Amino acid sequence: MVGIGVPICVECGTRSNPCRCKVVGPTLGFVAFAAAAVVEWPVGALVYCFRHSKGRKIMGHPASVIYPSVTNAIPI
Numbered sequence: 001m002v003g004i005g006v007p008i009c010v011e012c013g014t015r016s017n018p019c020r021c022k023v024v025g026p027t028l029g030f031v032a033f034a035a036a037a038v039v040e041w042p043v044g045a046l047v048y049c050f051r052h053s054k055g056r057k058i059m060g061h062p063a064s065v066i067y068p069s070v071t072n073a074i075p076i
Contacts, residue, residue: 016075025074032070036062 009026016022041059048055 024076025071029067029071033062033067036066
């Protein structure tokens with residue numbers, strides 16, 4: 001029987017907490033990234049057909065804004 005696993009992201013070497021490893025922040029950041037990408041990438045592809053630079057900004061938004069802001073908001 002095959003199950004669907006939950007992605008767990010680990011970021012070690014940070015100085016934001018005493019143990020210097022983050023698990024919760026990067027994992028929730030990935031989930032938020034995936035949720036935003038499901039909506040923003042098709043919209044960005046449609047906009048790209050008419051305005052290339054604006055479409056690229058929309059498609060890059062989950063990676064450049066959503067993931068870092070969620071990851072940095074949670075220190076553990």
